[in-house]
Amino acid sequence: GEDVEQSLFLSVREGDSSVINCTYTDSSSTYLYWYKQEPGAGLQLLTYIFSNMDMKQDQRLTVLLNKKDKHLSLRIADTQTGDSAIYFCAEGSGGNQGGKLIFGQGTELSVKP
């Protein structure tokens, strides 16, 4: 079945890099997403990667995809206190069913000054 798993907590110091990991089970996933959720807010799309890519970089964010191991990671360089939030990875099949995303439980990132 479809399942996405993430570690629940990550704590880093301001200025360090953060790496948030995710594993998924659906080999037919076409797109893999990272969303950020701040307390009491909706989800903010950070970045996404197409399943035939290995890496995508977008400013401070780097996404790595190991399709063989079904492992996705999000690296945040020079982590700031404003990056403290819950980060969700999600998989989707695209196309007409692209609205259906399967989310992990979320990783709570705590950035200490």
Next chain:
Amino acid sequence: ETGVTQSPTHLIKTRGQQVTLRCSSQSGHNTVSWYQQALGQGPQFIFQYYREEENGRGNFPPRFSGLQFPNYSSELNVNALELDDSALYLCASRGGAGEHEQYFGPGTRLTVT
């Protein structure tokens, strides 16, 4: 700012009542999805509407229903509310089958007592 709005922000209902939640998508986005996010969990897909018809559904009972209108607004209706329906309800919109970026609204916090 995603251009997706939801109303109301918060709502308190009694078990057994019915509720209607509203979403306004970005102009031109003809696909809307609804998600339920229980406290401490990732969002769970409820259903998707494309051009005013439901074309995908998650593991939710029929008392969860929806409507999509030509003006890019949509509704989520929940009948016979149960205590476990207490959650943050999120709508998300995207441009269509060829678009893979999905943008979320801020959510409606529903409390069932």
